[in-house]
Amino acid sequence: MKTLIIYKSYHHLSTEKLAKTMAETMKAKLVKVDDAQPEMLSEYDLIGFGSGIYNYNHHKDLIKFIENMSSMDKKVFIFSTSGNFRERHHNLIKEKLNQKGCKIIDEFNCFGEFRPLGFNLDVNGPLAFIFGKNKGHPDAKDLENAREFAKSLLNE
Numbered sequence: 382m383k384t385l386i387i388y389k390s391y392h393h394l395s396t397e398k399l400a401k402t403m404a405e406t407m408k409a410k411l412v413k414v415d416d417a418q419p420e421m422l423s424e425y426d427l428i429g430f431g432s433g434i435y436n437y438n439h440h441k442d443l444i445k446f447i448e449n450m451s452s453m454d455k456k457v458f459i460f461s462t463s464g465n466f467r468e469r470h471h472n473l474i475k476e477k478l479n480q481k482g483c484k485i486i487d488e489f490n491c492f493g494e495f496r497p498l499g500f501n502l503d504v505n506g507p508l509a510f511i512f513g514k515n516k517g518h519p520d521a522k523d524l525e526n527a528r529e530f531a532k533s534l535l536n537e
Protein backbone atom coordinates (compact mmCIF):
# COMPACT_ATOMS: atom_id res chain seq x y z
CA MET A 382 0.00 0.00 0.00
CA LYS A 383 1.57 3.30 -1.09
CA THR A 384 1.40 5.70 1.84
CA LEU A 385 2.01 9.41 2.19
CA ILE A 386 2.24 11.30 5.50
CA ILE A 387 1.72 15.07 5.53
CA TYR A 388 2.51 16.92 8.74
CA LYS A 389 3.15 20.24 10.47
CA SER A 390 5.28 20.44 13.60
CA TYR A 391 6.99 23.56 14.92
CA HIS A 392 6.67 24.07 18.68
CA HIS A 393 8.99 21.36 19.99
CA LEU A 394 9.01 19.09 16.87
CA SER A 395 7.07 16.47 18.85
CA THR A 396 4.69 15.61 16.02
CA GLU A 397 7.64 15.27 13.68
CA LYS A 398 8.93 12.46 15.92
CA LEU A 399 5.60 10.63 15.52
CA ALA A 400 5.50 11.31 11.79
CA LYS A 401 9.04 9.95 11.27
CA THR A 402 8.32 6.86 13.38
CA MET A 403 5.12 6.10 11.46
CA ALA A 404 6.76 6.75 8.08
CA GLU A 405 9.65 4.44 8.90
CA THR A 406 7.27 1.69 10.05
CA MET A 407 5.03 2.00 6.99
CA LYS A 408 7.78 2.81 4.48
CA ALA A 409 5.72 5.90 3.73
CA LYS A 410 6.78 9.09 2.01
CA LEU A 411 6.96 11.92 4.55
CA VAL A 412 6.27 15.51 3.52
CA LYS A 413 5.94 18.74 5.50
CA VAL A 414 2.67 20.46 4.68
CA ASP A 415 4.62 23.52 3.51
CA ASP A 416 6.19 21.36 0.77
CA ALA A 417 3.06 19.33 -0.11
CA GLN A 418 0.99 19.86 -3.27
CA PRO A 419 -2.60 18.60 -3.64
CA GLU A 420 -1.60 17.02 -6.99
CA MET A 421 0.77 14.63 -5.16
CA LEU A 422 -2.08 12.79 -3.49
CA SER A 423 -3.40 10.86 -6.49
CA GLU A 424 -0.52 8.34 -6.51
CA TYR A 425 -1.09 7.18 -2.91
CA ASP A 426 -3.52 4.59 -1.48
CA LEU A 427 -3.38 5.83 2.12
CA ILE A 428 -2.65 9.34 3.41
CA GLY A 429 -1.86 10.42 6.99
CA PHE A 430 -2.40 13.96 8.27
CA GLY A 431 -0.81 15.10 11.53
CA SER A 432 0.24 18.13 13.55
CA GLY A 433 0.39 19.47 17.06
CA ILE A 434 -2.83 20.82 18.49
CA TYR A 435 -2.80 24.61 18.63
CA ASN A 436 -5.78 26.42 20.12
CA TYR A 437 -7.95 23.26 20.11
CA ASN A 438 -7.33 22.19 16.51
CA HIS A 439 -4.74 20.85 14.09
CA HIS A 440 -2.45 23.51 12.65
CA LYS A 441 -4.24 25.95 10.34
CA ASP A 442 -1.81 25.19 7.46
CA LEU A 443 -2.85 21.53 7.54
CA ILE A 444 -6.54 22.47 7.63
CA LYS A 445 -6.02 24.87 4.72
CA PHE A 446 -4.23 22.15 2.73
CA ILE A 447 -7.23 19.83 3.18
CA GLU A 448 -9.62 22.62 2.20
CA ASN A 449 -7.67 23.06 -1.04
CA MET A 450 -7.69 19.34 -1.93
CA SER A 451 -10.04 18.00 -4.57
CA SER A 452 -12.67 15.55 -3.37
CA MET A 453 -11.19 12.06 -3.21
CA ASP A 454 -12.36 8.64 -2.22
CA LYS A 455 -9.21 7.71 -0.26
CA LYS A 456 -8.34 6.05 3.00
CA VAL A 457 -6.80 8.52 5.46
CA PHE A 458 -5.62 8.59 9.07
CA ILE A 459 -5.10 11.41 11.55
CA PHE A 460 -2.54 11.96 14.28
CA SER A 461 -1.53 14.68 16.72
CA THR A 462 0.49 15.55 19.79
CA SER A 463 -1.00 17.88 22.39
CA GLY A 464 -0.75 19.28 25.88
CA ASN A 465 -3.96 17.50 26.89
CA PHE A 466 -5.96 14.93 24.99
CA ARG A 467 -9.48 15.98 24.10
CA GLU A 468 -11.46 14.07 21.48
CA ARG A 469 -12.81 17.33 20.17
CA HIS A 470 -9.27 18.32 19.09
CA HIS A 471 -9.75 16.05 16.06
CA ASN A 472 -13.27 17.26 15.20
CA LEU A 473 -12.35 20.01 12.76
CA ILE A 474 -9.89 17.95 10.71
CA LYS A 475 -12.39 15.07 10.62
CA GLU A 476 -15.11 17.40 9.39
CA LYS A 477 -12.83 18.75 6.64
CA LEU A 478 -11.72 15.27 5.54
CA ASN A 479 -15.30 13.99 5.54
CA GLN A 480 -16.33 16.94 3.38
CA LYS A 481 -13.73 15.79 0.82
CA GLY A 482 -15.13 12.26 0.75
CA CYS A 483 -12.16 10.66 2.54
CA LYS A 484 -12.59 7.51 4.63
CA ILE A 485 -10.96 8.05 8.05
CA ILE A 486 -9.71 4.64 9.12
CA ASP A 487 -8.07 5.52 12.46
CA GLU A 488 -6.55 8.23 14.61
CA PHE A 489 -3.70 8.57 17.10
CA ASN A 490 -2.71 11.09 19.77
CA CYS A 491 -0.08 11.32 22.47
CA PHE A 492 1.28 14.04 24.72
CA GLY A 493 3.85 16.46 23.34
CA GLU A 494 6.04 18.87 25.27
CA PHE A 495 4.48 22.24 25.91
CA ARG A 496 6.87 25.11 26.68
CA PRO A 497 4.79 28.26 26.54
CA LEU A 498 7.65 30.50 27.65
CA GLY A 499 10.50 28.42 26.22
CA PHE A 500 11.19 26.31 29.32
CA ASN A 501 9.45 23.34 30.92
CA LEU A 502 9.11 22.80 34.69
CA ASP A 503 6.67 19.96 33.97
CA VAL A 504 3.69 20.96 36.12
CA ASN A 505 0.02 19.99 35.96
CA GLY A 506 -3.10 22.13 36.07
CA PRO A 507 -3.51 25.74 34.97
CA LEU A 508 0.08 26.65 35.90
CA ALA A 509 1.25 24.49 32.99
CA PHE A 510 0.21 27.35 30.73
CA ILE A 511 3.14 29.29 32.20
CA PHE A 512 5.60 26.70 33.40
CA GLY A 513 5.15 23.93 30.80
CA LYS A 514 4.19 20.26 30.89
CA ASN A 515 4.71 16.80 29.34
CA LYS A 516 8.49 16.90 29.63
CA GLY A 517 10.11 14.20 27.50
CA HIS A 518 7.00 13.38 25.46
CA PRO A 519 6.67 11.76 23.07
CA ASP A 520 8.75 9.25 25.04
CA ALA A 521 9.89 5.75 24.06
CA LYS A 522 6.50 4.27 25.01
CA ASP A 523 4.63 6.87 22.95
CA LEU A 524 6.81 6.07 19.94
CA GLU A 525 6.27 2.34 20.45
CA ASN A 526 2.51 3.00 20.49
CA ALA A 527 2.89 5.03 17.28
CA ARG A 528 4.77 2.11 15.68
CA GLU A 529 1.99 -0.31 16.68
CA PHE A 530 -0.62 2.10 15.36
CA ALA A 531 1.22 2.38 12.02
CA LYS A 532 1.54 -1.41 11.74
CA SER A 533 -2.18 -1.83 12.36
CA LEU A 534 -2.95 0.54 9.48
CA LEU A 535 -1.11 -1.72 7.07
CA ASN A 536 -3.73 -4.41 7.71
CA GLU A 537 -6.67 -2.10 6.90
Ligand SMILES: Cc1cc2nc3c(=O)[nH]c(=O)nc-3n(C[C@H](O)[C@H](O)[C@H](O)COP(=O)(O)O)c2cc1C
Binds near residue numbers: 463
Ligand atom coordinates in the same frame (compact mmCIF):
# COMPACT_ATOMS: atom_id res chain seq x y z
C1 LIG B 1 0.32 28.28 20.45
C2 LIG B 1 0.04 26.93 21.08
C3 LIG B 1 -1.27 26.57 21.33
C4 LIG B 1 -1.54 25.30 21.92
N1 LIG B 1 -2.86 24.94 22.13
C5 LIG B 1 -3.12 23.73 22.66
C6 LIG B 1 -4.47 23.31 22.87
O1 LIG B 1 -5.43 24.01 22.55
N2 LIG B 1 -4.70 22.10 23.45
C7 LIG B 1 -3.67 21.28 23.82
O2 LIG B 1 -3.92 20.19 24.34
N3 LIG B 1 -2.37 21.63 23.59
C8 LIG B 1 -2.07 22.83 23.03
N4 LIG B 1 -0.77 23.18 22.80
C9 LIG B 1 0.32 22.22 23.08
C10 LIG B 1 0.76 21.54 21.79
O3 LIG B 1 -0.33 20.84 21.20
C11 LIG B 1 1.89 20.54 22.05
O4 LIG B 1 2.96 21.23 22.62
C12 LIG B 1 2.28 19.83 20.77
O5 LIG B 1 3.06 18.70 21.10
C13 LIG B 1 3.05 20.71 19.80
O6 LIG B 1 3.42 19.96 18.67
P1 LIG B 1 4.76 20.24 17.84
O7 LIG B 1 5.92 20.24 18.81
O8 LIG B 1 4.80 19.12 16.87
O9 LIG B 1 4.57 21.57 17.17
C14 LIG B 1 -0.48 24.42 22.23
C15 LIG B 1 0.85 24.82 21.96
C16 LIG B 1 1.11 26.05 21.39
C17 LIG B 1 2.54 26.44 21.11
